Amino acid sequence: MLRSLRERVMFVGGGTQLGLGPAPEVLFSTRLLNRIVDYAPSDQVVTVEAGVTLAALQEHLNKQGQRLSLDPPLPERATLGGIVAANSFGPLRTRFGSVRDLIIGVSIVRADGTRAKGGGKVVKTVAGFDLPKLMCGSLGTLGLIATTTFRVHPLPESHATLVARGLPASGVFALVKAMRAAQLEPAAMVATREETTWEIVVRFEGFESGVKQQREKLRTLGAFEDEGDSVWAAHAAFRTAGDARVKVAALPSQLEQVVSALPAEQRLCWYPTLGLGFAMGSFEFESARHTLAALGGSLTVEAAPSGSAYGAPPDSLRVHQSMKARFDPRDLLAPGRFIGGI
Amino acid sequence: MDADIQPATPGATHATMQAPAQPVLHDVLLQLASVVGEKNCIREVEQLRTYESDGLASFRATPGVVVLPASTEEVAQVVRIAQRANLPIVARGAGTGLSGGALPIPGCVLIGLSRMKKILEVDLDNGFLRVQPGVINLDVSKHIGPGGYYYAPDPSSQSVCTIGGNVAENSGGAHCLKYGFTVNHVLGLTVVLGDGSIVKLGGPVLDEPGYDLTGVVVGSEGMLGIVTEVVLRALRKPEATRTFFATFPSTTEAGNAVSAIIASGIVPAAIEMMDKLAIVAAKAATGVDWPDVNAALLMDVDGPLAECEHTSAIASRLCSEAGALEVRVPRDAYQRDLMWKGRKSAFAAVGRISRNYLVQDGVIPRSEIAKVLREIAELAAKTGLRVANVFHAGDGNLHPLVLYDARVPGEEKKAEEFAGDILRICLRYGGSITGEHGVGADKAIYMGEMFSEGDLETMGKLRCAFDPEARFNPGKVFPTPRLCGDKPGPHKPHASELSGDAVRV
Numbered sequence A: 001m002l003r004s005l006r007e008r009v010m011f012v013g014g015g016t017q018l019g020l021g022p023a024p025e026v027l028f029s030t031r032l033l034n035r036i037v038d039y040a041p042s043d044q045v046v047t048v049e050a051g052v053t054l055a056a057l058q059e060h061l062n063k064q065g066q067r068l069s070l071d072p073p074l075p076e077r078a079t080l081g082g083i084v085a086a087n088s089f090g091p092l093r094t095r096f097g098s099v100r101d102l103i104i105g106v107s108i109v110r111a112d113g114t115r116a117k118g119g120g121k122v123v124k125t126v127a128g129f130d131l132p133k134l135m136c137g138s139l140g141t142l143g144l145i146a147t148t149t150f151r152v153h154p155l156p157e158s159h160a161t162l163v164a165r166g167l168p169a170s171g172v173f174a175l176v177k178a179m180r181a182a183q184l185e186p187a188a189m190v191a192t193r194e195e196t197t198w199e200i201v202v203r204f205e206g207f208e209s210g211v212k213q214q215r216e217k218l219r220t221l222g223a224f225e226d227e228g229d230s231v232w233a234a235h236a237a238f239r240t241a242g243d244a245r246v247k248v249a250a251l252p253s254q255l256e257q258v259v260s261a262l263p264a265e266q267r268l269c270w271y272p273t274l275g276l277g278f279a280m281g282s283f284e285f286e287s288a289r290h291t292l293a294a295l296g297g298s299l300t301v302e303a304a305p306s307g308s309a310y311g312a313p314p315d316s317l318r319v320h321q322s323m324k325a326r327f328d329p330r331d332l333l334a335p336g337r338f339i340g341g342i
Numbered sequence B: 001m002d003a004d005i006q007p008a009t010p011g012a013t014h015a016t017m018q019a020p021a022q023p024v025l026h027d028v029l030l031q032l033a034s035v036v037g038e039k040n041c042i043r044e045v046e047q048l049r050t051y052e053s054d055g056l057a058s059f060r061a062t063p064g065v066v067v068l069p070a071s072t073e074e075v076a077q078v079v080r081i082a083q084r085a086n087l088p089i090v091a092r093g094a095g096t097g098l099s100g101g102a103l104p105i106p107g108c109v110l111i112g113l114s115r116m117k118k119i120l121e122v123d124l125d126n127g128f129l130r131v132q133p134g135v136i137n138l139d140v141s142k143h144i145g146p147g148g149y150y151y152a153p154d155p156s157s158q159s160v161c162t163i164g165g166n167v168a169e170n171s172g173g174a175h176c177l178k179y180g181f182t183v184n185h186v187l188g189l190t191v192v193l194g195d196g197s198i199v200k201l202g203g204p205v206l207d208e209p210g211y212d213l214t215g216v217v218v219g220s221e222g223m224l225g226i227v228t229e230v231v232l233r234a235l236r237k238p239e240a241t242r243t244f245f246a247t248f249p250s251t252t253e254a255g256n257a258v259s260a261i262i263a264s265g266i267v268p269a270a271i272e273m274m275d276k277l278a279i280v281a282a283k284a285a286t287g288v289d290w291p292d293v294n295a296a297l298l299m300d301v302d303g304p305l306a307e308c309e310h311t312s313a314i315a316s317r318l319c320s321e322a323g324a325l326e327v328r329v330p331r332d333a334y335q336r337d338l339m340w341k342g343r344k345s346a347f348a349a350v351g352r353i354s355r356n357y358l359v360q361d362g363v364i365p366r367s368e369i370a371k372v373l374r375e376i377a378e379l380a381a382k383t384g385l386r387v388a389n390v391f392h393a394g395d396g397n398l399h400p401l402v403l404y405d406a407r408v409p410g411e412e413k414k415a416e417e418f419a420g421d422i423l424r425i426c427l428r429y430g431g432s433i434t435g436e437h438g439v440g441a442d443k444a445i446y447m448g449e450m451f452s453e454g455d456l457e458t459m460g461k462l463r464c465a466f467d468p469e470a471r472f473n474p475g476k477v478f479p480t481p482r483l484c485g486d487k488p489g490p491h492k493p494h495a496s497e498l499s500g501d502a503v504r505v
Helices: A054-062 A080-086 A131-135 A169-181 A208-219 A230-240 A252-261 A286-294 A317-327 B012-017 B026-036 B045-051 B072-084 B137-147 B163-169 B213-217 B251-263 B276-286 B305-321 B333-344 B346-352 B366-383 B411-428 B444-450 B453-466
Strands: A009-012 A026-029 A036-040 A045-049 A103-109 A115-119 A144-151 A158-167 A188-194 A197-206 A225-227 A245-249 A267-271 A276-280 A298-303 B065-067 B089-092 B109-112 B119-123 B128-131 B186-192 B198-202 B226-233 B240-248 B270-275 B295-303 B326-328 B356-359 B386-392 B397-404
Touching: A009 A080, A036 A054, A045 A054, A045 A080, A054 A080, A080 A144, A103 A131, A115 A131, A115 B453, A131 A144, A131 B213, A131 B453, A158 A169, A158 A208, A158 A230, A169 A197, A169 A252, A188 A230, A197 A208, A197 A230, A208 B305, A230 A267, A245 A286, A252 A267, A252 A286, A286 A298, A317 B213, A317 B453, B026 B065, B026 B072, B045 B065, B072 B089, B072 B109, B072 B186, B072 B198, B072 B226, B089 B163, B089 B226, B119 B137, B128 B137, B137 B163, B163 B226, B186 B213, B198 B213, B240 B251, B240 B305, B240 B333, B251 B270, B251 B295, B251 B305, B251 B366, B270 B276, B276 B333, B276 B346, B276 B386, B276 B397, B295 B305, B295 B333, B305 B326, B333 B346, B346 B356, B346 B386, B346 B397, B356 B411, B366 B386, B366 B411, B397 B411, B411 B444, B444 B453
Parallel strands: A009 A026, B065 B109, B089 B109
Antiparallel strands: A036 A045, A045 A144, A103 A115, A103 A144, A158 A197, A158 A225, A188 A197, A188 A267, A245 A276, A245 A298, A267 A276, B119 B128, B128 B226, B186 B198, B186 B226, B240 B295, B240 B326, B270 B295, B270 B386, B356 B397, B386 B397
8 A cells, every 4th residue: 555655644543642733635444453363471571553542451461460651642543653753651661761761672664655564573683673672763764564573561569659749840850869769660750740749649559668768768758648540640631732842851950940841830740750741721832942951851741732743853963864764755754753853 | 722723614605704804004004003003003923813703713814903992092093093994893802602793704804892991980889880992791790799789691701701801792691591691781872983983882870871782782792882981781690599400310400390380480690501412521621520410500599588489399399390310509619610610611511521612602481491402313313413512491592502513624614514503493484593602604694594684784884874884893793794875873864755655775
């Protein structure tokens, strides 16, 4: 089908990340690519077609006491192909890393119809160039992601969520340092701005004795209270609220500079160990973009009524352009939706 | 390995590399020397011999010249000179690689990065450090250890191998089961491209917009550019580590123990298996007091103290239930280090029990370990060669060591064929031809058995995007030479393409 392609095309999974960029002539839905191809619980490896939703995959894995340690918002709609293409993530990135850290294989269809695979179906392989990593965050500009293979993890035996409120912005990174000094290993951690102070939610996972020990230790580091799991659903809802959202990236220690670069009324959440956050609501973001770039970070628009998704491209732009030209010489795949007009 | 063994039977790739080389022109040598200094521009034949192979000593080729630059700028100038002279470039770290990744192309400019060994920046608060590629892997952990941090990837050669080499090969190690490989710990790179330009990819701030070119360069076996700076993740040391050593009547019981431990929901930091010959060798080399058994597991769990106590107790019980003869817990840190020393010296230790050996590196789904080991043993019996097995059992990464005597006519060839057949077994079980040593010159001939023409052609496009002139490490990884065939840079579609009459491949 792709081989005979003449029009510009965009691949669509659950459509959760389509908030920006020019619309192409053809939308190619992966909805029918919805099989779980191969799952070996004893090897903790699963291969799925691109259109499988995260929720459907998790349900399948949970039956064997396992999960994919990725928790971006809207799992009922978000597909694995889309999650890879958009490099989507949620709070579990704190402990388990992002898509690039969990993907081990991929098969793609290039714009000229050539099928190609990279990586493998074992957790460890270094044979050949890393096509799976190349696909992470590529936004469908290099090819259709047909199947993906992931490393999965055992479901934790136990977990605990704690919350502390009323911290100043400076207290957020101070807490990260204190937790690290205390050798705590949170599975997830997110800070959310409420008016002028911050609320921090921490989740521990693992075997019960370890979770208990860490929970007690955290309570010695701040005014932490036990909290129910619903707080994570509230966070996911926060992440997708409204039709305007930007992603901000800086060093974990730079939260205060990030805060002062954004409008004071902006709703904001921040993953304190990662240095990544999301600001919700419409605003004029060009000056914030400059401030973040000066810090060595970035501001990327996830959804907005207008404006440019990306700031000034990195100095490696011509390598990105060259990659696009090699994979999609006719410039048919999601043109204009990536950095530098790719 | 013995210094007097002959070059291995050349595969297609190897044969290409043995083509006679033109000597590097005097004028080019003068230009190179003016960049890096006379004493860092090596051209005497005797001295060049030092660089004619890496850890895969059976493959050899003499570089045209070896240069030892001291900075990114010097690397860039060297690359520009080589480009003008149209010479291939091969980068080299410590030369400990086991796949011939740093094997010179005859007559090439070999860029040794051993002088670039500065740690440029340490920011433990933000969990990263910036280093030059010649820094020794273990020196990173030594440098940040006093602050309570470490660098996770731990190849067995970590006391001598360099970060630059680790980046090229995406090196693993015993502890990558829980913590991942080099690629999971590299946040950014500075790379000199084939035209001598310098680009920064990624950095300490996550999610730089664009393709994940950092992730692509890690593990690209020196074929995309020369890495001159690396931003590494620094991890906080875990609160506790618990180690144990368990012995078994055979590798079947040991394999079952591994499966049971993984199935219980434990993610061990490391879980290593050794068979009888490997145990004998490790004892001979390091003096560890291990019993003469057919199989042993060495396992680490780490994390919060209470969790470690719990998981090590469960794992130890599961070993007993799987039929362990004995489970030993080290008394102190010294004993623990000794156990790990026994494991990490296993490759070299095999030299104590065999005149020559080949180190193989293949991957299988871990649940198939017992079956695959039986197949390897049957093959060994058929060929009359011995095999020692040392491997990362948790992720199914096998390191069969094929023992042979090069003085016996035909035995080396037989050993190579046997080692190749082991890879075919791995592929038949859905695995990989290399888990951490890389393809290099050694395994290029097997790439076509793991990947289709479309796969390889696509990987070729990735390479061409970085290095359209195939300047870096040509002849490695791909089973047949590949050219990029058109000019680099942003593509301007031709009128006939726009009209749909022509398609660029």
